[in-house]
Amino acid sequence: MPKKKKAKKVKKAKKSKITKKAKSPLKINKANLKLDQKPSSGSEDKPEIKKIKKQPTEKRVYNLKDFVVYAKHGVGKIVAIEKATIGQIEIQFYKIFIEKEKLTLTVPINQQSKLRPISSINQINKCISILKSKPKIKRTMWSRRAQEYDQKINSGKIYELAEVVKDLNKNTDIIADQSYSERQLFEKSYERLKSEFEAVLKTSPEEVQKKMDKALGRTKAPEEIS
Numbered sequence: 001m002p003k004k005k006k007a008k009k010v011k012k013a014k015k016s017k018i019t020k021k022a023k024s025p026l027k028i029n030k031a032n033l034k035l036d037q038k039p040s041s042g043s044e045d046k047p048e049i050k051k052i053k054k055q056p057t058e059k060r061v062y063n064l065k066d067f068v069v070y071a072k073h074g075v076g077k078i079v080a081i082e083k084a085t086i087g088q089i090e091i092q093f094y095k096i097f098i099e100k101e102k103l104t105l106t107v108p109i110n111q112q113s114k115l116r117p118i119s120s121i122n123q124i125n126k127c128i129s130i131l132k133s134k135p136k137i138k139r140t141m142w143s144r145r146a147q148e149y150d151q152k153i154n155s156g157k158i159y160e161l162a163e164v165v166k167d168l169n170k171n172t173d174i175i176a177d178q179s180y181s182e183r184q185l186f187e188k189s190y191e192r193l194k195s196e197f198e199a200v201l202k203t204s205p206e207e208v209q210k211k212m213d214k215a216l217g218r219t220k221a222p223e224e225i226s
Contacts, residue, residue, distance in 0.1 A: 059112050062094060067199040070105060071114040071156030073098045074192040075199050100195055118199050119158050127162040127193065131215035135167045146181055153189050158196060164189040169216045 062068060066078045076096040083092050094115075096105040107115055119127075138145060149168065152160040168186040170178055178186065190212070197208045 059109055060115075060117065061109075062117075067118045068094075068096060069116050069118055069156055069158075069196065070096060070098070070107070071116075072154045073101055073103060073105065075099070075118065075195040076105065079104070100191060114156065116156055118196060121200065123158060124197060124200050127158055127197075128211070128215045130159060130162040131166050131169075131212065133166060135169065136163075137167060142179075142181070146185060149185050149189070153185070153192065158193070161189055161193050161196075165193055165212075166216070169218065171217050 062078050064078055064081060067075060068078060069075055076098040078094050079097045080095040081092065082095060083090055085091070091108055091110075093106050093108045096107060097103070098105065149164050152164050155161075164185065168178075168182055168189065170186075194205065194208055194212060197212065198205055201208060201211075
């Protein structure tokens with residue numbers, strides 16, 4: 001008889017273990033359900049969307065008598081820094097005198113996209129190496145090339161300007177060697193590059209011309225040689 005009682009106790013113990021194992025996953029599921037049932041429409045749970053303000057574009061500050069380059073006109077000198085009130089808004093602007101064109105420009109300080117400082121000595125030296133290199137002439141119609149050259153001249157980029165001078169250089173001052181439009185573009189680019197050389201190197205126009213002509217390998221016309 002005692003043997004039978006022991007067997008019953010073992011069976012009960014096995015059942016209790018099974019029930020415990022079965023109950024544990026149910027509790028986890030309930031917990032998961034509670035987490036899933038959190039209200040998503042509540043104002044507290046919504047992430048805050050912060051608008052990022054655009055940083056104001058930094059503008060270079062120039063001083064009186066500084067040399068600058070305006071893309072479409074070349075080298076100029078700041079002759080005045082003035083203020084004016086337009087529509088109840090106070091605007092500060094530079095007055096820039098372009099010596100080669102005898103022109104005075106008014107450029108607002110917050111609109112300097114077409115304005116840049118004059119080049120460094122290193123940039124001038126790179127321009128000289130560009131002038132010494134071989135010209136690259138495309139086999140396209142002159143009208144298209146002339147348009148490209150004009151865009152480079154008015155880009156305000158000194159390396160592009162030097163490339164135009166190099167490509168249109170005929171190594172001579174003889175007018176017959178160039179068409180009228182070619183000569184016009186060459187002179188425009190040459191004079192604009194020369195004026196920046198003068199401002200950076202702080203030397204006379206004659207010295208700058210000698211330096212540029214030497215790099216280009218230019219020779220004077222026979223009638224001009226004494």
